[in-house]
Amino acid sequence: MKKRNLSRIFMCTAMALALVFSALCIPGPVAAKTVQLNYANFPPAPTFPCVQMERWKKEVEKRTNGQVRINTFPGGTLLGAKNMMDGVISGQADIGCLCMAYQPGRFMLTNATSLPLGIPSAKVGSLVLWDLYNKYQPKSFAKVKVLTMFTTAPANIMSEKPVKTLVDLRGMDLRASGGAAQILSAWGANQVGMPMSATPEALQKGVVQGLFSSLEVMKDLKFAEICKHVTMTDTVIYPFAVVMNMDRWNALPDDVKKVMTELGEEQAMWTGEYMDSHVTESVEWSKTTHQVEIITLSDAEKAKWNALLQPITDKWVGEAKAKGLPAAAIVEDIKAFTQKRAQ
Ligand code: 3IO
Numbered sequence: 001m002k003k004r005n006l007s008r009i010f011m012c013t014a015m016a017l018a019l020v021f022s023a024l025c026i027p028g029p030v031a032a033k034t035v036q037l038n039y040a041n042f043p044p045a046p047t048f049p050c051v052q053m054e055r056w057k058k059e060v061e062k063r064t065n066g067q068v069r070i071n072t073f074p075g076g077t078l079l080g081a082k083n084m085m086d087g088v089i090s091g092q093a094d095i096g097c098l099c100m101a102y103q104p105g106r107f108m109l110t111n112a113t114s115l116p117l118g119i120p121s122a123k124v125g126s127l128v129l130w131d132l133y134n135k136y137q138p139k140s141f142a143k144v145k146v147l148t149m150f151t152t153a154p155a156n157i158m159s160e161k162p163v164k165t166l167v168d169l170r171g172m173d174l175r176a177s178g179g180a181a182q183i184l185s186a187w188g189a190n191q192v193g194m195p196m197s198a199t200p201e202a203l204q205k206g207v208v209q210g211l212f213s214s215l216e217v218m219k220d221l222k223f224a225e226i227c228k229h230v231t232m233t234d235t236v237i238y239p240f241a242v243v244m245n246m247d248r249w250n251a252l253p254d255d256v257k258k259v260m261t262e263l264g265e266e267q268a269m270w271t272g273e274y275m276d277s278h279v280t281e282s283v284e285w286s287k288t289t290h291q292v293e294i295i296t297l298s299d300a301e302k303a304k305w306n307a308l309l310q311p312i313t314d315k316w317v318g319e320a321k322a323k324g325l326p327a328a329a330i331v332e333d334i335k336a337f338t339q340k341r342a343q
Pocket of ligand 1: 043047048049099101152176177194195196197212213214217238
């Protein structure tokens with residue numbers, strides 16, 4: 001090859017590199033570095049964990065002026081109900097929404113919010129859970145950044161056959177998880193454990209004849225088509241967490257971290273309020289569209305149901321103590337936070 005050709009190739013390459021380099025350096029929106037984050041969720045898109053995910057996405061994108069883009073994956077398309085925590089720790093997703101009831105032993109401290117301690121609503125439950133998390137900073141979340149937490153509204157029985165007494169409940173196959181499952185067992189039902197995302201099929205196939213959870217799913221998952229009876233118990237909430245991969249969190253610019261941190265409690269409150277009002281809407285819809293019967297227990301009957309629940313808290317206190325947790329203080333704090341947040 002002639003020397004002149006070689007120098008021409010060299011010149012062209014240098015110019016091309018210079019062009020690419022200057023393009024990268026142009027300030028303004030074209031070159032602003034956007035951070036893309038993948039957010040995994042386990043249940044179908046119309047359910048409340050996904051509704052809150054879309055709200056969080058919108059707020060973060062708005063408050064960071066588009067510096068952050070969130071790609072949402074509802075319906076277990078990126079991670080499923082039971083591998084949410086490990087999938088976020090290992091970085092398969094950047095952010096994940098998990099239900100603590102699906103791994104009761106793993107999230108023992110925060111699962112104390114699903115003891116029968118009288119949390120009255122999703123709004124209060126969400127703030128109490130947030131308070132409890134911030135006070136105790138449990139080890140189970142040490143490997144992730146917790147972005148927010150929230151709870152369902154109190155659980156009630158949705159069933160194919162009416163449940164009016166403990167006798168009606170005995171041996172009935174009902175789906176629940178975690179703390180709610182222990183309560184069903186104490187009442188004599190045959191508790192079947194599985195995530196909410198597996199429940200529509202289990203109901204369809206007759207594996208279970210109902211479930212024990214918050215009532216917005218009567219509408220969102222169309223359970224009112226199968227479960228024509230609801231028995232009001234208002235006993236127990238399911239706690240949730242939204243967690244982020246620690247390396248991805250540490251790599252975020254400070255102003256983005258600030259936006260997400262400030263959104264933590266606000267998002268808990270927003271989700272609680274959304275859940276509470278959506279439960280009301282779902283119950284009305286179930287009554288008018290599917291003629292669902294709402295059963296309220298008499299005071300005498302409710303007293304019988306409640307009497308069976310004290311051993312559950314005692315058992316949790318014993319197990320938590322054995323694991324070195326300040327169990328009695330945790331239970332007292334949940335009661336005190338409930339009083340404070342219900343005002
Ligand atoms: C729940 C979980 C996913 C979608 C909607 C939901 N409503 C209430 C829950 C609580 C829960 O995790 C469960 O298994 O009952």
